Amino acid sequence: MSSEESPFIPGKPASSTPDFDEPQRPQGPPEAKPDQSGPRPTTPTGATSADEQDAQGQQGRYHTTAQGGRLPDTNHSLKAGARGPVLIQDHHLREKITHFDHERIPERVVHARGAAAHGTFVSYGNASSVTKAGFLQAEAETEVFTRFSTVVGSRGSPDVARDTRGFATKFYTSEGVFDLVGNNFPVFFIQDALKFPDIVHAAKPHPDREIPQAQSAHDTFWDFVSLHTEATHHTMWQMSDRAIPRSLRMMEGFGVNTFRVQNSAGETSLVKFHWKPENGVHSLLWEEAQLVNGFDPDFHRRDLADAIEAGAYPRWELGLQVMPDSEDEMFEGIDLLDPTKLVPEELAPVRAVGRLTLDRNPENYFAETEQVAFHPGHLVPGIDVTNDPLLQGRLFSYLDTQLTRLGGPNFSELPINRPRCPVNDMFRDGMHQTAVHQGVAPYKPNSLDGGNPFSTEDEHALIDVPQPVAESVKERRASASFDDHFSQARLFWLSLTGIERQHLADAFIFELGKCYEETIRRREVKNLAAIDRELCETVATGLGLKAPEADDRAPGVTASPALSQIGRRWPVAGRKVGIVASADTPFDQITTVRAAVAEAGMVPLLVAPRGGRLGEGSTSVAVERTYATMRSVEFDAVVLTEGIESSTEVDVLISEAWRHLKAIATCGNAEILLEEPGIGLGDPGIFCSDEPHEATRQVIEALAEHRAWARADM
Numbered sequence: 001m002s003s004e005e006s007p008f009i010p011g012k013p014a015s016s017t018p019d020f021d022e023p024q025r026p027q028g029p030p031e032a033k034p035d036q037s038g039p040r041p042t043t044p045t046g047a048t049s050a051d052e053q054d055a056q057g058q059q060g061r062y063h064t065t066a067q068g069g070r071l072p073d074t075n076h077s078l079k080a081g082a083r084g085p086v087l088i089q090d091h092h093l094r095e096k097i098t099h100f101d102h103e104r105i106p107e108r109v110v111h112a113r114g115a116a117a118h119g120t121f122v123s124y125g126n127a128s129s130v131t132k133a134g135f136l137q138a139e140a141e142t143e144v145f146t147r148f149s150t151v152v153g154s155r156g157s158p159d160v161a162r163d164t165r166g167f168a169t170k171f172y173t174s175e176g177v178f179d180l181v182g183n184n185f186p187v188f189f190i191q192d193a194l195k196f197p198d199i200v201h202a203a204k205p206h207p208d209r210e211i212p213q214a215q216s217a218h219d220t221f222w223d224f225v226s227l228h229t230e231a232t233h234h235t236m237w238q239m240s241d242r243a244i245p246r247s248l249r250m251m252e253g254f255g256v257n258t259f260r261v262q263n264s265a266g267e268t269s270l271v272k273f274h275w276k277p278e279n280g281v282h283s284l285l286w287e288e289a290q291l292v293n294g295f296d297p298d299f300h301r302r303d304l305a306d307a308i309e310a311g312a313y314p315r316w317e318l319g320l321q322v323m324p325d326s327e328d329e330m331f332e333g334i335d336l337l338d339p340t341k342l343v344p345e346e347l348a349p350v351r352a353v354g355r356l357t358l359d360r361n362p363e364n365y366f367a368e369t370e371q372v373a374f375h376p377g378h379l380v381p382g383i384d385v386t387n388d389p390l391l392q393g394r395l396f397s398y399l400d401t402q403l404t405r406l407g408g409p410n411f412s413e414l415p416i417n418r419p420r421c422p423v424n425d426m427f428r429d430g431m432h433q434t435a436v437h438q439g440v441a442p443y444k445p446n447s448l449d450g451g452n453p454f455s456t457e458d459e460h461a462l463i464d465v466p467q468p469v470a471e472s473v474k475e476r477r478a479s480a481s482f483d484d485h486f487s488q489a490r491l492f493w494l495s496l497t498g499i500e501r502q503h504l505a506d507a508f509i510f511e512l513g514k515c516y517e518e519t520i521r522r523r524e525v526k527n528l529a530a531i532d533r534e535l536c537e538t539v540a541t542g543l544g545l546k547a548p549e550a551d552d553r554a555p556g557v558t559a560s561p562a563l564s565q566i567g568r569r570w571p572v573a574g575r576k577v578g579i580v581a582s583a584d585t586p587f588d589q590i591t592t593v594r595a596a597v598a599e600a601g602m603v604p605l606l607v608a609p610r611g612g613r614l615g616e617g618s619t620s621v622a623v624e625r626t627y628a629t630m631r632s633v634e635f636d637a638v639v640l641t642e643g644i645e646s647s648t649e650v651d652v653l654i655s656e657a658w659r660h661l662k663a664i665a666t667c668g669n670a671e672i673l674l675e676e677p678g679i680g681l682g683d684p685g686i687f688c689s690d691e692p693h694e695a696t697r698q699v700i701e702a703l704a705e706h707r708a709w710a711r712a713d714m
Contacts, residue, residue: 006598007594007595007597007598007603007604008310008311008598009310009603009604009605009622009624010305010306010307010309010310010603011302011306011309012033012309014030014033015030015031015032015033015034016030016031026061026062027061028059028060028061029054029057029058029059029060031054032054032363033309033361035305035308035309035359035360035361036360036361036362036363037053037118037360037361037362037363038053038056038057038362038363038364038367038368038415039056039118039145039368039415039416039418040053040143040172040420041053041055041056041415042415042418042419042420043418043435044413044418044423044434044435045422045423045424045435046418046419046420046421046422046423047422048420056415057363057364065091065092065095066095066099071092074092074096077090077093078090078092078093103366105370105371105405105406105407106404106405107154107155108149108401108405109200109401110151110152110200111149111150111151111166111168112149112150112153112154112155112157113149113150113153113154113155113156113157113159113214114147114148114149114150114166114369114370115147115148115149115248115300115301115304115305115369116145116146116147116148116362116368116369116372117145117146117304117305117308117314117358117359117360117361117362118143118144118145118358118359118360118361118362119143119144119145119146119313119356119357119358119359119360120141120142120143120144120356120357120359121135121141121142121143121144121169121171121318121354121355121356121357122140122141122142122354122355122357123135123136123137123138123139123140123141123142123353123354124352124353124354124355125137125138125139125140126351126353127320127351127353127354128263128264129263130261130263130269130271130320130322131261131262131263131269131271131382131383132262132263132264132381132382132459133173133175133178133261133380133381133382133383134173134174134175134380134381134382134460135171135173135174135175135178135380136353136354136382142171142172142173142174143171143172143420144169144170144171144172144356145169145170145172145368145372145416146167146168146169146170146356146358147166147168147369147372147374148165148166148167148168148248148300148304149165149166149168150163150164150165150166150214151163151164151165151166151183151203152164152200152203152204152214152215152216153213153214154213154214157213157214157297158214158292158293158297158298158299159292159293159297159298159299159300159301160244160284160289160292160293160297160299160300161214161215161244161293162215162216162217162238162239162243162244162289162507162511163214163216163238163243164183164184164185164234164237164238164243165183165184165245165248165251166181166182166183166184167182167183167184167251167253167254167275168180168181168182168374169253169275169356170372170374170378170417171380172419172420173380173420173421174420174421175380175381175421175460176378176379176380176419176421176462177378177380177417177419178378178379178380178383179374179375179376179378180255180273181255181374181375181376181394181398182253182254182255182256182273182275183253183254183256184242184245184251184252184253184254185234185237185238185242185254185256186237186254186256186272186274186342187233187234187237187256187339187340187341187342187488188234188256188339188340188390189225189228189230189231189234189235189340190228190230190231190339190340190390191230191338191339191340191389191390191478191482192389192390192393192478193389193390193391193392193393193394193396193397194389194393195228196390196393196397198224198228199224199225199228199231201220202220202221202223202224202225203216203220203221203224205218206218206219206220212514215514216238216511217510217511217513217514217515218514218515219515219516219517219520222511222512222515222520222521222524223517223520225524226520226523226524226527227523229485229486229527230340230482230485231340232485232486232489232527232530232531233340233341233485233486233488233489233492234340235489236489236492236493236504236531237492239504239507239508239511240492240496240500240503240504240507241283241284241285241500241503241504241565242281242283242565243283243507244283244284244286244289245282245283245284245300246282246283246284246706247279247282247300247303247304247307247574248300248301248303248304248314249277249279249303249304249307249314249358249574250277250279250280250281250282251277251281252274252275252276252277252281253273253274253275253316254272254273254274254275255272255273255274256339256390257272257339257376257385257386257388257390257391257394258270258271258272258323258329258336258337258386258388258391259271259272259273259383259384259385259386260325260383260384260385260386260465260467261382261383261384262382262383262384262463262465263382264459268325268465269322269323269324269325270322270323270324270325270329270331270336270386271320271321271322271323272320272321272323272336272342272343272348273318273319273320274318274319274320274321274350275316275317275318275319275356276316276317276319276350276352277314277315277316278314278315278316278317278570278571279314279315279570279571279573279574280565280568280570280571280706281565282565282570282706283565284633285503285659285660285661286503286506286507286510287656287659287660288633288660291631291632291633291656292633295631295633295634296633296634299633304358305361306603307574308358308359308360308361309361310574310603312573312574312601312602312603313357313358313359314357314358314574315355315356315357315358316355316356317352317354317355317356318352318353318354318355318356319350319351319352319353320350320351320353321343321345321348321349321350321351322348322351323336323343323348329386329387330481331343331347331348332347332348334347335479335481335482336386336388337386337387337388337389337479338388338479338481338482339388339390339391340482340485340488341488342488344491344558344560344562344563345560345562346560346561346562367414367415367416368415368416371406371411371414371416371417372416372417373402373405373406373411373412373414373417374398375395375398375399375402376391376394376395376398377395377398377399379462380462381459381460381461381462381463382463384463384464384465387467389478406432407431407432408430408431408432409427409430409431410427410430410431410432410433410434411432413432413433413434413435424452424453426442426443426444426453427442428442439452484553484554486527486530486531486551486553486554487553487554487557488557489530489531489554490530490531490532490554490557491557491558491559491560491563492560492563493531493532493535494532494557494558494559495559495560495561495562495563495564496563496564497564497566497567497709499566499709499712500564500565500566501534501535504535505535505538505539505542506542508524508528508535508539508542509538509539509542509543512524512525512539512543513542513543518545521543521545522545525539525540525543525545525547525548526548526551528540529547529548529549529550529551530551530553530554531554533547533550536548566709568705569704569705570704570705570706571601571704572600572601572602572700572703572704573600573601573602574601574602574603575602575603575636575637575703576602576603576605576634576635576636577597577602577603577604577605577635577636577637577638577639577699578605578607578625578630578632578634578635578637578638578639578653579593579594579597579604579605579606579607579639579641580607580608580638580639580640580641580644580650580653581606581607581608581614581641581643581644582608582609582614582641582643582644582645583608583614583643584642584643584644585614585641585642585643585644586641586642586643587614587615587619588692589641589642589667589668589692590606590614590615590621590641591621592692592693592696593639593641593667593692593693593695593696594606594621596692596693596696596697596700597639597696597700600700602636602700602703605624605625605630605634605635606621606622606623606624606625607623607624607625607626607627607630608623608625608626608627609626609627609647610623610626610627611623611626627647627649627650628649630649630653631653631656632652632653632656632657632660632662633656633660635657635662636662636663636703636706637657637662637663637664637665637699637702637703638653638654638657638662638663638664638665639664639665639666639667639692639695639696639699640654640664640665640666640667640670640673641667641668641670641692642667642668642669642670643670644670644673646673646676650673651673651676651677654673654674654677654679655677658677658679658711660707661685661707661708661709661711661712662685662707662708663685663686663687663698663699663702663703663708664679664685664686664687664699665686665687665688665689665695665696665698665699666687666688666689666695667689667690667691667692667695668690671688674686674688683711683714684708684709684710684711684714685702685707685708685710685711686708687699687702
């Protein structure tokens with residue numbers, strides 16, 4: 001019995017097991033794995049295609065040119081003799097190399113490093129009082145494609161960088177495509193899109209050396225944010241644990257900007273969008289993140305794909321914070337047009353309106369994850385934009401970006417971007433036009449095509465909510481309500497638990513310690529004085545600087561407990577548990593622990609000194625990780641079975657799991673392994689039992705809190 005069967009271990013690279021020898025019998029393209037699916041077949045103009053799902057991929061049993069001519073050989077160029085020069089007439093060589101030379105498109109300037117999945121959004125039907133958007137009405141079910149990303153790093157950068165994460169979802173609704181393009185933080189660095197090139201240039205690698213990659217721990221970033229204090233609130237989030245998620249499926253998402261919605265009665269409200277993960281909001285510790293980037297730079301994208309393959313589908317609830325559409329567009333003293341401000345959930349509760357489930361991995365990274373094109377201007381009836389100056393600039397920037405990145409105006413015709421409803425846009429031609437349009441009158445009005453297409457004002461028509469524009473003058477100035485840059489940064493600080501505050505302060509010390517110029521370090525420490533005296537003094541001490549005088553620019557702020565990640569319990573499905581065993585481990589211990597972990601919906605990974613199988617004959621089980629290929633950061637918890645001998649690898653595994661506050665269980669005499677690192681058998685998150693099932697049960701129970709937080713003070 002293979003480990004792929006009971007319990008199932010994700011990560012199999014193909015849909016079938018390969019033969020040892022190179023295949024000699026022609027056969028068609030392989031089937032997709034059960035967890036994979038490309039975009040549902042549609043035509044370039046949004047109609048449901050009669051094609052089968054696999055008709056979008058490569059066809060036939062034989063290798064051909066791009067024009068379908070069968071090729072007898074793709075291993076040797078056409079030469080003038082076996083040792084002669086290659087001939088320019090080799091059409092296959094030229095076609096193959098030319099396509100290879102151009103198979104990369106320009107990577108995104110930001111959000112280049114991404115991972116994505118297909119899924120379904122099911123509406124709860126309770127949002128009709130605020131919006132007439134069809135996908136939020138009762139019994140509505142909508143296909144989606146969600147892409148997660150880091151912001152600063154290149155496509156080749158590691159996943160676990162301290163960075164903002166993109167959280168973008170494309171809804172293929174019956175009324176057109178709706179793109180909810182947000183981040184895992186509820187606020188942004190800047191208040192006006194005009195500053196976006198500045199913050200990106202500051203955060204990107206230095207232009208002379210092209211270093212550091214995927215980091216904010218350098219002079220240009222801190223030079224900018226210490227001078228441009230409207231970035232202060234976002235910087236607090238970036239220095240917090242939120243910036244290094246444990247998993248893409250364990251992070252919140254936020255629409256950041258405020259949107260205007262309209263119901264069927266024409267009534268409007270202002271809303272902020274939230275994604276709440278079913279698995280809870282959890283992060284890596286900083287040391288874990290450093291280890292992960294060396295052990296597995298693809299940690300997040302692998303975790304997402306493995307969870308879907310294993311059937312532990314990531315889920316989020318979509319929530320709305322609903323505020324009155326008042327004339328001043330303020331709420332409880334908070335300017336709703338300022339993207340550096342959040343609305344505490346205690347003031348405006350998040351109303352859950354539907355559930356997103358990601359249940360299919362892409363079949364082709366380039367065609368789907370890389371070519372998907374998001375745009376906050378892709379709206380549907382019932383949802384409109386506001387005058388948020390950051391959002392206003394995004395409405396131009398996203399569309400303009402796709403023109404260059406995807407080679408022209410027809411990017412909506414790529415399969416991953418195609419709407420799932422009729423499209424009659426009257427656009428014609430352009431690079432990469434793949435539709436074959438009919439008619440002779442692509443203009444309005446016309447009579448030659450019978451007036452087609454007609455405008456409509458029915459319930460499915462897009463809206464531009466009429467809004468009064470106050471008498472004013474053209475000027476480059478922000479509202480005075482945008483001037484407070486510190487109150488919400490203090491709100492965030494006060495909302496964190498003690499261990500979260502320590503992590504945040506440590507992040508400031510590390511990042512500012514990487515800056516060459518002391519002037520920049522002192523400037524940022526001065527900004528911290530306006531947030532909290534304790535934070536300022538801790539960071540100043542860590543940097544060897546004198547703490548500046550206290551600053552009272554953020555008085556009277558109340559904490560928002562909803563901003564803390566600690567203190568609740570969450571489902572454990574999809575977690576990974578390392579089961580350390582050896583050839584001397586009683587076989588029933590191995591099977592008992594593996595079965596208990598799998599029954600809880602988690603992934604058991606058997607770790608042994610060397611590869612192969614443990615046990616005998618048909619009852620043996622495969623070793624998923626060896627001492628040479630494992631590291632503690634891959635596991636959410638560790639179970640140590642009997643028969644393990646102390647070794648450097650096991651000692652490191654235990655000591656790291658202990659430092660990282662992970663649950664550790666021992667079966668029988670394995671508890672002796674805890675003596676060397678000085679771990680007490682009664683310490684928080686340590687479970688010792690002669691009964692393997694009981695030890696495993698306690699680990700599963702502890703994982704609901706993510707970590708043994710009580711151990712942080714030891």
